[in-house]
Amino acid sequence: MTPLAATHDTAHMGWFSRAENWMDSKGKGAWIVAMILGFIFFWPVGLALVLYITYTNRWSKDMFKKTACRSRSFKRHMHVMTPTGNSAFDAYREDTLRRLEDEQKSFEEFLERLRAAKDKSEFDEFMDERSKKATQEHTEDA
Missing domain, CATH: 1.20.5 (Single alpha-helices involved in coiled-coils or other helix-helix interfaces)
Known part of the structure; x- marks a missing residue:
């Protein structure tokens, strides 16, 4: 879990924030698997994850x-x-x-x-x- 995420009480966070923190704690592999599954089951979900990762700089500030x-x-x-x-x-x-x-x-x-x-x-x-x-x-x- 990231240090910032560890400081927040998960009871006050929404499901999206909890899911995001959980994915971050699992690492890049979890994001990649989620993208692949998103493309397999419903392609807009996979595309949305790609855009989300890209524009929120999930992996690093300089990656893209x-x-x-x-x-x-x-x-x-x-x-x-x-x-x-x-x-x-x-x-x-x-x-x-x-x-x-x-x-x-x-x-x-x-x-x-x-x-x-x-x-x-x-x-x-x-x-x-x-x-x-x-x-x-x-x-x-x-």
């Missing part, structure tokens, strides 16, 4: 960022460098790819802000609990 983005960027530039012979289509394709890259960048920035807000919220909650505990201990000593 550096190499995958470089590879996509390289492939995109290699593909764009080969003109089709139709200038209108080439201009449309370039504009669409640029727009999609901008949207991807905006979405990644949004996710970073979301993660930062969640971290701040958890930290503020911790500090509030700590302050209440200190105040309570101070009033009991008096």
Whole structure:
């Protein structure tokens, strides 16, 4: 179990959080098996798990960022460098790819802000609990 998950009381967590913590405690293999079974029994479940793992960085912060983005960027530039012979289509394709890259960048920035807000919220909650505990201990000593 992750240190963060170990600090939370499982009685107050929903079924999804408990399942997520259980999967994390079993390791990458459990996530892989769940994805495979999801694709076998009902493919949208498998796809949802792939997306969830990708966008929540279940395995590591850098797993999908550096190499995958470089590879996509390289492939995109290699593909764009080969003109089709139709200038209108080439201009449309370039504009669409640029727009999609901008949207991807905006979405990644949004996710970073979301993660930062969640971290701040958890930290503020911790500090509030700590302050209440200190105040309570101070009033009991008096």
